[in-house]
Amino acid sequence: MLKILGLPASNSDQSINAMLVRHAVRVMQLHLNAKAEFSVLDLNDFEMPIYKPEREKAEGIPLEAREFVRQIGFADALIISFAEHNGSVSAAFKNIFDWASRIEPKVYHGRPLVMMATSPGARGGASVLEISSMAAPFFEGKVFGTFSLPNFNETFDREREDILDADKAKELASLLKRFALALNEGHVEGD
Numbered sequence: 116m117l118k119i120l121g122l123p124a125s126n127s128d129q130s131i132n133a134m135l136v137r138h139a140v141r142v143m144q145l146h147l148n149a150k151a152e153f154s155v156l157d158l159n160d161f162e163m164p165i166y167k168p169e170r171e172k173a174e175g176i177p178l179e180a181r182e183f184v185r186q187i188g189f190a191d192a193l194i195i196s197f198a199e200h201n202g203s204v205s206a207a208f209k210n211i212f213d214w215a216s217r218i219e220p221k222v223y224h225g226r227p228l229v230m231m232a233t234s235p236g237a238r239g240g241a242s243v244l245e246i247s248s249m250a251a252p253f254f255e256g257k258v259f260g261t262f263s264l265p266n267f268n269e270t271f272d273r274e275r276e277d278i279l280d281a282d283k284a285k286e287l288a289s290l291l292k293r294f295a296l297a298l299n300e301g302h303v304e305g306d
């Protein structure tokens with residue numbers, strides 16, 4: 116059975132990227148129903164001290180980082196949505212990623228990825244999405260597709276966790292349908 120992992124790259128308890136991930140996971144569930152298992156990570160479960168070489172030397176790598184690496188390795192495919200903080204990834208995600216890379220430099224384990232971003236602004240996290248998708252191959256991430264949702268407060272229904280903007284809803288639905296199909300047919304595989 117396929118294992119699909121949702122990963123909101125935000126530690127906010129009200130994360131709009133977590134809402135987008137949950138929406139995307141539900142869409143994937145409709146396509147794959149009994150053929151896949153789904154779970155969504157919470158970055159708060161992997162909170163660690165800021166990475167520091169001397170800390171690593173003195174105390175080793177925290178167990179949370181090991182668990183994060185294990186969870187990614189366990190998944191067959193990932194659906195990530197990045198919070199954009201000052202044009203880049205959130206410090207919460209970067210710290211976990213840095214610690215994880217000390218265990219396994221191929222942080223994404225060769226897994227196929229759908230990378231998304233949303234923000235209340237007009238660019239919809241375009242910068243973090245570009246940076247993260249360009250960098251993914253260096254960490255053995257196979258980017259299947261990207262999706263950005265601008266103006267979150269107007270384009271997303273928080274109650275129903277659904278996209279209100281018709282064009283954007285169609286764009287994501289099409290991407291996820293192709294992703295589900297490819298995973299189902301084994302056209303995209305992790306190592």
Ligand SMILES: Cc1cc2nc3c(=O)[nH]c(=O)nc-3n(C[C@H](O)[C@H](O)[C@H](O)COP(=O)(O)O)c2cc1C
Pocket residue numbers: 124125126127129130131132133197198199200201202203233234235236238239240
């Ligand atoms: C420190 C900080 C920096 C931010 N920088 C950006 C930015 O560069 N671009 C942007 O579109 N939104 C920016 N925002 C607004 C975030 O997009 C907004 O807080 C969003 O809710 C973050 O996603 P999350 O809810 O999933 O954590 C910033 C927010 C914070 C707190």
